[in-house]
């Protein structure tokens with residue numbers, strides 16, 4: 515039997531369209547509300563903040579949306595289509611009859627799936643005549659992906675980086691600066707909201723919610739500047755579906771039928787991008803996808819879907835961003851400082867939340883010690899050092915593979931390998947107890 519461990523696609527197989535799950539949603543999408551009056555958010559108000567094309571995509575009623583040629587070229591440049599690997603040696607050490615595949619989103623220059631939307635947002639902003647983008651970043655994955663993308667598209671970038679990460683994790687900051695971005699610790703003296711917080715506490719550690727508020731304020735006050743978000747919103751999720759569109763092609767080309775698909779969830783973009791095209795088939799009852807199980811994995815320290823409430827909540831601390839219906843731990847929830855910084859968001863994407871609420875997808879949560887142990891196992895047998903965020907999906911895949919060992923079922927499990935962990939080795943050291 516031919517054992518393929520590296521499942522590649524040809525350059526011309528790079529998807530030409532993104533997939534919009536809104537069209538196949540089992541229930542109507544709960545519209546965004548304006549935080550100032552709780553009325554439906556006007557698209558004009560959103561267009562003042564975000565690139566106009568992104569707002570149009572946000573509530574589009576087209577199932578497939580064309581990817582502009584310049585974005586496809588940039589995707590090609592960053593390594594798309596990305597290969598899918600079979601973790602054969604991992605299967606062997608687990609002694610499982612299950613087959614484990616991973617989709618390689620760690621191969622982009624900044625090291626994660628995030629450029630898939632960063633490139634698109636920077637492209638649309640430039641097309642619309644913006645000269646600057648502004649955003650927030652926690653641990654720095656989004657900031658570095660957008661820095662890379664703004665460098666490619668030739669526009670400037672202002673980043674508000676959560677102060678505690680700015681101080682404790684300088685390497686992603688340096689990477690952003692290498693790409694030419696301007697990075698400030700948040701809270702900062704550049705915004706009224708930041709100044710107010712710094713007056714009370716000059717050493718305020720900051721949070722993602724605060725950094726979002728600062729970035730939004732910056733965008734509102736500066737002409738020619740638009741705001742971008744790295745996760746949660748429908749257009750971000752849409753851009754990420756290039757991943758799941760490729761996965762569908764890879765399944766077809768290599769004759770793989772998935773039983774379980776797994777992704778980690780922070781805001782939900784990598785999970786959604788990876789799984790939505792397959793979930794679309796499940797919802798439309800196509801090609802035997804009806805029985806597909808899809809699992810969203812979170813840290814036990816920030817279990818938005820697993821433990822949160824499904825309701826309208828704010829996306830940021832100051833209340834500038836629209837209200838969205840989602841699973842949330844509350845917009846003022848401050849998660850403990852785990853190493854998977856990208857999974858420390860209080861909510862989950864409205865579309866992912868909707869699918870969880872409708873029980874189309876499942877959710878699981880795992881503690882940091884367990885996910886790092888699995889990450890080390892993967893590194894030892896497959897040579898891949900996963901980001902701590904990614905290790906959540908990996909760990910869930912390993913748990914499902916272990917169940918297969920007990921039941922003797924040869925299930926096919928695919929997880930999204932959302933990023934590498936080369937900037938997270940301090941986390942490996944601390945949790946695994948290296949000298």
Ligand SMILES: *Cc1c(COP(=O)(O)O)cnc(C)c1O
Pocket residue numbers: 625626627628655656744745746778779780781782783784785856857901903904932933934
């Ligand atoms: C940011 C990040 C995540 C979490 O964000 P989502 O929007 O949930 O995808 C997961 N993995 C990696 C590697 C990240 O950088």
